Amino acid sequence: AQKVTQAQTEISVVEKEDVTLDCVYETRDTTYYLFWYKQPPSGELVFLIRRNSFDEQNEISGRYSWNFQKSTSSFNFTITASQVVDSAVYFCALSEAGLNTGTASKLTFGTGTRLQVTL
């Protein structure tokens, strides 16, 4: 069975601080996908990134970066120079591979980390 653990329930930072959200996963599959979604106070779910298990390269997108380490089964998310607009709940998720059967779309979510960025 798959499992995603986000041990940090809530994090508070002051604007411009860097913050890292942790994600640890468990799966018996050798091929899988990892995701991060953002849920702002308005409630919608915003896709941030998807990585497949073959690609361990770190990714940077503006102030966001992701560190994928298969050796520790972690897929951590760092926000550099945080801003108030980053305040949201962030979910890490995992799916099997197998695009042709739709299994890649069956996501197992972590419980989320609420990030509060204050001035």
Add this chain to the structure above:
Amino acid sequence: NAGVTQTPKFQVLKTGQSMTLQCAQDMNHEYMSWYRQDPGMGLRLIHYSVGAGITDQGEVPNGYNVSRSTTEDFPLRLLSAAPSQTSVYFCASSDFDRGLLFFGSGTQLSVL
């Protein structure tokens, strides 16, 4: 550019009532699914469908029914609502080629 549309946005039910949460997508996606979001529990998969006429259970299917008569629509039925079904419900769709899940805006359901 509608994407995934859920209705209603808010609903209050009494215990024992039935209702259907509607979900429609206009992206011709094969895959559709329903999740519920509860405080401290993240999102959990209720039911999913890999195409018209094909549905399957997710992690928490009890108390819910689904059907998929068309590619576009995937309604979620509560036959006899219970307070334990108070939650926020999200519908999602994706295509098999990209495997990216697009979510609707959610339905907040309260069962009294």
